[in-house]
Amino acid sequence: MMKPDLTTHLCGIKMANPIVTASGTSGYGEEFSQFYDLKAFGAFTVKSVFLEKRQGNPTPRIAECASGILNSIGIPSNGVRHFIQEGLPVLRRYQVPVIVSIAGTSIDDFPKIAAILDKEDGISAIELNISCPNLEAGGCSFGADPEVSGRIVRRVKSATRLPLIAKLTPNVTDITEIARSVEANGADAVSLINTIGGMAIDIDTRKPKLANIFGGLSGPAIKPVGIKMVWQVYNTVSIPIVGIGGVMTWEDAIEYILAGATAVGVGTALFRDPWVVFDILKGMYRYLEQKGFNRLEDIKGKVKLPQPLQNSR
Amino acid sequence: MKKTDLRCYARVVENLRICTDHYRLVLQEDRLPRVTKPGQFVNIRINTREDLLLRRPFSVALVKPEKSRFEVIYRVVGKGTAAMTELEPGDTVDLLGPLGTGFNIPENAGNCLLLGGGCGVAPLWAVADKLYGTGSKMIAMLGFQSAEHVFGEDVFRGYGAHTVVTTDDGSYGVKGFITQELEKVMSQQIDRIYICGPTPMLKAASSILEKSKAECQVSLEARMGCGFGVCLSCVVSVRKEGNIEKQRVCSEGPVFRLKDILLDDET
Numbered sequence: 001m002m003k004p005d006l007t008t009h010l011c012g013i014k015m016a017n018p019i020v021t022a023s024g025t026s027g028y029g030e031e032f033s034q035f036y037d038l039k040a041f042g043a044f045t046v047k048s049v050f051l052e053k054r055q056g057n058p059t060p061r062i063a064e065c066a067s068g069i070l071n072s073i074g075i076p077s078n079g080v081r082h083f084i085q086e087g088l089p090v091l092r093r094y095q096v097p098v099i100v101s102i103a104g105t106s107i108d109d110f111p112k113i114a115a116i117l118d119k120e121d122g123i124s125a126i127e128l129n130i131s132c133p134n135l136e137a138g139g140c141s142f143g144a145d146p147e148v149s150g151r152i153v154r155r156v157k158s159a160t161r162l163p164l165i166a167k168l169t170p171n172v173t174d175i176t177e178i179a180r181s182v183e184a185n186g187a188d189a190v191s192l193i194n195t196i197g198g199m200a201i202d203i204d205t206r207k208p209k210l211a212n213i214f215g216g217l218s219g220p221a222i223k224p225v226g227i228k229m230v231w232q233v234y235n236t237v238s239i240p241i242v243g244i245g246g247v248m249t250w251e252d253a254i255e256y257i258l259a260g261a262t263a264v265g266v267g268t269a270l271f272r273d274p275w276v277v278f279d280i281l282k283g284m285y286r287y288l289e290q291k292g293f294n295r296l297e298d299i300k301g302k303v304k305l306p307q308p309l310q311n312s313r
Numbered sequence: 314m315k316k317t318d319l320r321c322y323a324r325v326v327e328n329l330r331i332c333t334d335h336y337r338l339v340l341q342e343d344r345l346p347r348v349t350k351p352g353q354f355v356n357i358r359i360n361t362r363e364d365l366l367l368r369r370p371f372s373v374a375l376v377k378p379e380k381s382r383f384e385v386i387y388r389v390v391g392k393g394t395a396a397m398t399e400l401e402p403g404d405t406v407d408l409l410g411p412l413g414t415g416f417n418i419p420e421n422a423g424n425c426l427l428l429g430g431g432c433g434v435a436p437l438w439a440v441a442d443k444l445y446g447t448g449s450k451m452i453a454m455l456g457f458q459s460a461e462h463v464f465g466e467d468v469f470r471g472y473g474a475h476t477v478v479t480t481d482d483g484s485y486g487v488k489g490f491i492t493q494e495l496e497k498v499m500s501q502q503i504d505r506i507y508i509c510g511p512t513p514m515l516k517a518a519s520s521i522l523e524k525s526k527a528e529c530q531v532s533l534e535a536r537m538g539c540g541f542g543v544c545l546s547c548v549v550s551v552r553k554e555g556n557i558e559k560q561r562v563c564s565e566g567p568v569f570r571l572k573d574i575l576l577d578d579e580t
Contacts (some may be wrong), residue, residue: 025543026543027542027543027545030542031539031541031542031543032543034541035318035319055559056545056548056559059535059546059547059548059549060535060536060546061536061542061545061547061548062367062536062537062538062546063536063547064366064367066364067363067364067366068366069366069367069538069548071538071544073544076545076548076559135361148388219366220366268366270539270543271366271367271368271538271539271543271544272358272366272367272368272539273358275320276539278553302445
């Protein structure tokens, strides 16, 4: 029998394995590169890069919840030019595809940043962070509006030749509507889900646990939401999906593949155990081996339903 | 490229309550005690509670490389630390460390003052241990809420430090805040001050020490996500070259120069 092959192809990126870092949880690679070679990942997604420098939110920025983490870091960034000078050269030293997540405070920021990045070597794709719920601009995210999401994709598409991954927010009524809009406007892939909006209160002080009051929930608590939405989107669009949300173990990663993901993002799990990526890959490999599959593609979206899918939405 | 392995699986030697809400956890492992400096911390995983995702950071209170041992003092404040009280001798603890910067303790440190409040007394044990036998004179000033919260006084006395203890309610030692006593000793020649304690204590100390020529280093406590620099949760405002910037308590700290940090910001 053939040995299982974890090689993954995602919108033109050839990845050694299906595990990518979830943006916002892995900085620009410097911290994890202290521990191991970044090529451990199939691709490395950096923390969202803004056009200009910004500070981030006041503290406390993080609160632990049952099986989850609520955060409102506020995406501190030194700006795209600083990233090109300081961050990208470090990442280029590793044999790992780099996905640059970009974010903006206005629609115009996205094509501007993309055009600047387009001139640089060593970038495999751009991820559009249209879903971060923490941005001050308007409070609500661009990604909650299908028309705005589509417009950002279209404008970035004309500013760069790089593949585009649109990262979708779960804080919407119907995520398939957003997915359809970004696909129609030229997105090469989608990644989902971003964090789910939440709030926590310290009952002793009666203050919110986060200085920013609201935050984004991540961790195993949100995995069922991510699985459902990946499955819904898989049945709606034909572009590949990066499944993200609460992946702590190889079982979680396999679950995302079965729901229709081509690649799987790991974030919160890395805070607790930076080496978890190796355990996840080992487990995925063994699963394929024991079940007699050669490639992840063979099980992608292959959840067995009790009856044919009537209405995926 | 050499990769640092911060992973450590330590064996519990002892986990004893030392006052009403503090525990002393003695751990055995070879690598960590050899490389840890006073002021550095470890990030402990709560193995028994899968729902508690994040590790808990604790400064290292003492290292005994010759015995392959180190200690942390923890205060029971929530679910994570409550779960830690269940640890028994022989259990294994998964931790990352040593993390962060340590205190700068030069060879001829001169007259040193160790100023600690509550759980902040713990990392000062390691400072006293390092200073012991170097010819430095030590004054330990320790503040607690009340008699039932007092711990570690004997450790400083054991290292030959002149030790002053205050309690807020006067139930043990001198009545009042430790910073009131600090004012009294500042007439003496003090070269270095090592500080760790709650924010109100740091603020009071900061205004008393404003004109002091002593080098003041403070170890900060912060709510952390990862403990190794990537999540950006534990930032503090720091003065740097005329600007104010956010620095990570886990990576650029936890030890900062007292005059550099902005205590009005939440710390």
